[in-house]
Amino acid sequence: MELSPFYQELLPSLNRGLIMTIALIVPSALGGVFIGIVAGTLRAYGNRITRSIGNFYAALFRGTPLVVQLFVLYFGLPNIGLYLSPYMAAVIGFILCSGAYQSEYIRGALLSIKRGQYHGAQALGFSFFQTIFWIIIPQAVRKAIHGCGNEIIYLIKYSSLAYIVTVMELTGEGKTIATEYFRFTEVFMIIGLYYLALVSCAVFILKRIENKLYIPGFGYNR
Amino acid sequence: MHFDLSVVIDSLPYLLQGSAATAVIVCCAMAIGLVIGVVMAVGMVYGPRPVALLLSSYVWFFRGFPVLVLLFLFYFGLFTFLGLNVSALTAVTLVLGMTTGAYQANIFKGAMLSMPKGQYKAARALGMTQTQAIYCIILPQILRMSIPAWSNEYSIILKDSALAFVIGAPEIMARTQFVASRTYQHLPLYITAGLIYFVLTWAGVLLLEKLYRKVRIPGYSQDGFGQ
Amino acid sequence: MSNALSILRISNLKKSYGKNTILHGATLSLHQGEIIVLIGPSGGGKSTLLQCINCLAMPEEGEIFLHDNRVDLQSAGELNELRQKVGMIFQDFNLFDHLTAVDNITVALRKVKKMSKKDALCRARRELDQVGLSDKASLYPAQLSGGQKQRVAIARALAMDPEVLLLDEPTSALDPELVGEVISVIKQLAGNGMTMIMATHQMSLISTLADRILFMENGSIVEQGTPQELLSSDMVSKTRGFCERLNEISPEDL
Ligand SMILES: Nc1ncnc2c1ncn2[C@@H]1O[C@H](COP(=O)(O)OP(=O)(O)OP(=O)(O)O)[C@@H](O)[C@H]1O
Numbered sequence: 178m179e180l181s182p183f184y185q186e187l188l189p190s191l192n193r194g195l196i197m198t199i200a201l202i203v204p205s206a207l208g209g210v211f212i213g214i215v216a217g218t219l220r221a222y223g224n225r226i227t228r229s230i231g232n233f234y235a236a237l238f239r240g241t242p243l244v245v246q247l248f249v250l251y252f253g254l255p256n257i258g259l260y261l262s263p264y265m266a267a268v269i270g271f272i273l274c275s276g277a278y279q280s281e282y283i284r285g286a287l288l289s290i291k292r293g294q295y296h297g298a299q300a301l302g303f304s305f306f307q308t309i310f311w312i313i314i315p316q317a318v319r320k321a322i323h324g325c326g327n328e329i330i331y332l333i334k335y336s337s338l339a340y341i342v343t344v345m346e347l348t349g350e351g352k353t354i355a356t357e358y359f360r361f362t363e364v365f366m367i368i369g370l371y372y373l374a375l376v377s378c379a380v381f382i383l384k385r386i387e388n389k390l391y392i393p394g395f396g397y398n399r
Numbered sequence: 400m401h402f403d404l405s406v407v408i409d410s411l412p413y414l415l416q417g418s419a420a421t422a423v424i425v426c427c428a429m430a431i432g433l434v435i436g437v438v439m440a441v442g443m444v445y446g447p448r449p450v451a452l453l454l455s456s457y458v459w460f461f462r463g464f465p466v467l468v469l470l471f472l473f474y475f476g477l478f479t480f481l482g483l484n485v486s487a488l489t490a491v492t493l494v495l496g497m498t499t500g501a502y503q504a505n506i507f508k509g510a511m512l513s514m515p516k517g518q519y520k521a522a523r524a525l526g527m528t529q530t531q532a533i534y535c536i537i538l539p540q541i542l543r544m545s546i547p548a549w550s551n552e553y554s555i556i557l558k559d560s561a562l563a564f565v566i567g568a569p570e571i572m573a574r575t576q577f578v579a580s581r582t583y584q585h586l587p588l589y590i591t592a593g594l595i596y597f598v599l600t601w602a603g604v605l606l607l608e609k610l611y612r613k614v615r616i617p618g619y620s621q622d623g624f625g626q
Numbered sequence: 627m628s629n630a631l632s633i634l635r636i637s638n639l640k641k642s643y644g645k646n647t648i649l650h651g652a653t654l655s656l657h658q659g660e661i662i663v664l665i666g667p668s669g670g671g672k673s674t675l676l677q678c679i680n681c682l683a684m685p686e687e688g689e690i691f692l693h694d695n696r697v698d699l700q701s702a703g704e705l706n707e708l709r710q711k712v713g714m715i716f717q718d719f720n721l722f723d724h725l726t727a728v729d730n731i732t733v734a735l736r737k738v739k740k741m742s743k744k745d746a747l748c749r750a751r752r753e754l755d756q757v758g759l760s761d762k763a764s765l766y767p768a769q770l771s772g773g774q775k776q777r778v779a780i781a782r783a784l785a786m787d788p789e790v791l792l793l794d795e796p797t798s799a800l801d802p803e804l805v806g807e808v809i810s811v812i813k814q815l816a817g818n819g820m821t822m823i824m825a826t827h828q829m830s831l832i833s834t835l836a837d838r839i840l841f842m843e844n845g846s847i848v849e850q851g852t853p854q855e856l857l858s859s860d861m862v863s864k865t866r867g868f869c870e871r872l873n874e875i876s877p878e879d880l
């Protein structure tokens with residue numbers, strides 16, 4: 178079956194866009210989780226100063242739209258002589274924003290581990306690092322995984338905002354062709370299905386991981 | 400590289416007028432979402448299987464598409480395709496309303512499923528109809544329970560509304576962009592826009608937290624105002 | 627009391643939280659096989675004293691001797707060693723929620739005692755067997771009843787071969803019908819000659835096991851002696867009054 182010229186042009190550019198989208202998501206997700214762990218730990222266990230810095234960071238990035246953050250990075254920073262490439266602006270924005278949300282889940286997980294768990298470990302002679310490594314981290318991971326995974330799923334969808342700072346990813350590639358052929362419904366339906374596929378994949382993987390880590394008594398049992 | 404903060408001060412009233420449009424978008428979208436969410440949640444939990452499946456696919460669809468793509472799809476595509484001539488403002492409101500409707504449906508569904516079955520049974524045992532049981536017994540409880548998640552939804556929709564400028568709705572972002580493109584004071588202007596959103600977000604969240612504490616039933620609190 | 631025989635000795639332990647002094651210098655020594663029961667009104671400082679003995683709550687003053695060797699409370703290494711030799715049973719169990727019953731026991735054997743996986747498993751099974759829970763080895767804490775959790779906690783502590791066991795109200799978080807199974811495990815321990823300090827209000831434990839009773843009030847040990855001394859009917863003691871009130875609540879326990 179021969180595809181019409183429209184589709185012959187659309188699908189390759191969407192695939193190109195998909196690769197860019199993935200190139201945006203992967204470093205952003207990893208960076209976001211990393212920042213989230215650092216900020217979440219500081220917010221849960223830090224002293225007053227680090228705690229307030231962490232809280233301020235999280236409130237700031239959770240309280241402003243991602244698109245504003247991207248605009249500040251991409252259009253705003255040149256005002257003070259800092260020029261970021263569209264890709265860099267997008268990834269940095271995604272990492273900072275996603276890190277703020279991730280820190281919320283990490284903090285919640287750490288705070289929900291009861292004092293008794295530390296006491297139990299200490300009473301058996303665990304050292305500080307042994308307690309962290311064998312008792313706290315395994316529990317925190319299980320408590321945070323659902324929220325952190327969801328945050329990555331949000332990130333997949335919000336990666337479409339990179340288009341606004343001119344990164345040619347899925348949405349950008351699609352918009353160009355939609356405008357050229359004036360076929361908006363079809364194109365955006367197909368782009369949406371691309372994202373839906375990405376999201377469904379991520380949901381599937383997340384479920385698998387959650388099930389694998391599932392333990393009676395730890396949160397999400399579905 | 401020169402800073403002209405007077406631009407910010409001069410344009411502040413103009414930007415703040417945009418928050419009226421933002422407020423309209425967010426309030427209407429949340430209201431639409433509430434109606435869609437409650438109706439769909441009831442349908443998903445108590446409705447017959449085909450209805451539940453249909454509603455779940457609605458949720459799946461709106462939760463899988465990015466807001467930006469939905470905006471383009473509906474404004475440039477479907478609304479035109481269906482012969483609806485809607486303004487950008489209306490389009491944004493409808494799209495955000497349908498999106499948050501999907502999320503709210505899930506919130507309420509979760510709350511309904513977490514309700515002890517005894518509540519529903521006791522209501523039926525007293526002779527209430529299914530509808531009465533849902534409206535008089537189940538809903539008042541789950542609406543209270545859902546306020547924290549709902550406030551989270553508010554903060555998401557408020558921030559999503561900042562995307563309305565891509566189809567030209569005249570809210571905060573659109574106005575900021577307009578001023579910025581004329582004055583080249585991007586940094587201070589976008590930071591100002593960010594601050595306006597910051598205030599709107601946390602003010603709304605605090606308000607809802609107040610509401611939550613006010614309507615909370617003593618001894619029956621789902622603990623913690625999460626987000 | 628002769629120090630030569632003492633297995634654990636604490637001297638003048640003081641602890642305060644903020645401005646409140648909770649423990650006003652507690653001194654006691656414990657010899658091999660002895661069972662001390664701590665009683666006293668709620669808030670009297672029993673838990674605090676027990677937690678100071680293995681430094682879960684760090685005392686501000688005072689000294690701890692294990693076999694007449696002074697423990698350096700500043701050294702993390704010596705503290706971990708002390709804690710291995712002094713086992714603890716908590717009121718609310720403190721099982722590790724992410725580990726099965728058997729892994730709750732093996733984790734410390736492997737990570738702290740550096741045992742091999744096989745040896746640890748073997749030891750853990752033996753301890754579970756001792757407390758009658760071999761069939762529950764692969765269940766998680768969330769799947770166990772309170773009494774079962776406490777028995778796993780006891781098995782976990784015993785697997786470390788402690789020389790002294792501290793028990794902080796081991797039965798008071800349990801439903802009445804589950805108290806019995808934990809009491810019988812504790813009695814079995816006593817029969818095997820385990821050295822213990824136990825805070826409890828369970829009359830059946832006090833009257834049958836205690837070699838010595840310590841009555842704590844407002845952070846001080848205000849009375850101590852053998853049960854015969856403190857509970858005899860011709861003696862007017864706080865301990866006796868307190869125990870009589872306990873008996874009124876649950877006379878069938880005696
Ligand atoms: N971490 C803490 N911070 C501040 N005060 C504390 C702390 N732990 C205990 N206290 C105080 O120390 C006092 C003694 O508490 P402790 O738990 O040792 O009493 P207890 O004799 O074990 O009582 P109970 O029978 O209720 O267990 C109490 O007044 C309590 O409020």
Ligand SMILES: [Mg+2]
Pocket residue numbers: 672673674794795
């Ligand atoms: Mg106590």
